[in-house]
Amino acid sequence: MPFASLGLSPALAQAAVASGFTAPTPVQAASIPWVLEGRDVLACAQTGSGKTAAFALPLLQALQSAPQQRDPSVLVLVPTRELASQVGEVFSQFALALPTRTRVAVLYGGVSINPQMMRLRGGADVVVATPGRLLDLVQNNALRLGQVQHLVLDEADRLLDLGFSDELQAVLQLLPQRRQNLFFSATFPQEVEALAGSLLRDPVRIEIAATEQTQPDIAQRAIVVDAPRRTQLLKHLIEQHQWSRVLVFVATQYAADHVAEKLYKAGIYASPFHGGLSQGSRAQVLQEFKDERWQVVVTTDLAARGIDIAQLPAVVNYDLPRSAADYTHRIGRTGRAGQSGMAVSFITSEAEAHFQLVEKRQNQRLARETVAGFEPTAVAVSKQPPGTGGIKGKRPSKKDKLRAAAALAASAQADPKD
Known part of the structure; x- marks a missing residue:
């Protein structure tokens, strides 16, 4: 199946092939037509499956028919600086094939905010950002989000981890009500499903199950x-x-x-x-x-x-x-x-x-x-000991820890040591 059959322009289809995709991956084949139609999408596919191109290609095509404006039409939220740089590179690479210039801005913390503010003076069509730095730039009047038409949450589950949830909610408050929402990740825990239920409108659910053909x-x-x-x-x-x-x-x-x-x-x-x-x-x-x-x-x-x-x-x-x-x-x-x-x-x-x-x-x-010369001497614990944490979602809560501390203090008072 060629990329052009998914509805992409010849320029973008050729750019996809030039970037190393000989044919659309399953998540790309399933997602691109729906994104081009403007539908909300919830896509789950394993790592290394080409998810970034699955939303970057159709969104760049959508920009070609949209009126030019100073403020961004596409906002991609990511959890880390490294992912922001990588997603920005993908957009910039594909954008080179387009007949009109597409302005891509990559924004993240850990570096001076001033160069990013200067870069935004000329406007941006696509913004790829971590939530914290994005809010900083909005507060400094370097960026407005009122014209965003397409929102992407890349690695959506990580964006809801501790420290991101409040920032994400603050960003969502700045966006227009009517927009296209795209959620992409390799895993979708319950927290993401709950957010998707509140934000996505009649979404297309795409789940690429691991098979012998798609399993890494x-x-x-x-x-x-x-x-x-x-x-x-x-x-x-x-x-x-x-x-x-x-x-x-x-x-x-x-x-x-x-x-x-x-x-x-x-x-x-x-x-x-x-x-x-x-x-x-x-x-x-x-x-x-x-x-x-x-x-x-x-x-x-x-x-x-x-x-x-x-x-x-x-x-x-x-x-x-x-x-x-x-x-x-x-x-x-x-x-x-x-x-x-x-x-x-x-x-x-x-x-x-x-x-x-x-x-x-x-x-x-x-x-x-076991590896010869490195045989273990300690005996494995077959059952999870109480209070040692374990897999996320099974750790003692803050209330549990407070109760344990209170019980320990009460015990100490009842039986004080000399």
């Missing part, structure tokens, strides 16, 4: 290891498989710095990547990783969404993700665009019960492996 070619492994030996095992796997590049996920910024330092001292070119770095440092590390100047990047979940690294051979879960959805997004950094990849998860005795919950949500069970 990712070999998943679960290796049992003692927690203190994970870094040594990681080094062993990198050398054994001769991975040219590997993305390693950890739970905290401190762990990212610590593991990267250990690997670097062991002779492996490794760098941390997390939200504690300046935006300039983050952009530099990511670009150098894409250019294969770093062999290993140790990161938090900051890199789990939207970042496209061509031909990345492996992903390692040094620390397990909080949720099954995060697991999906993490391993989706490899095995993209028809390539094969490997996803390795380190299973410590403390993490076994948590990984079983992840597997349950994923409807799968991975065989536990």
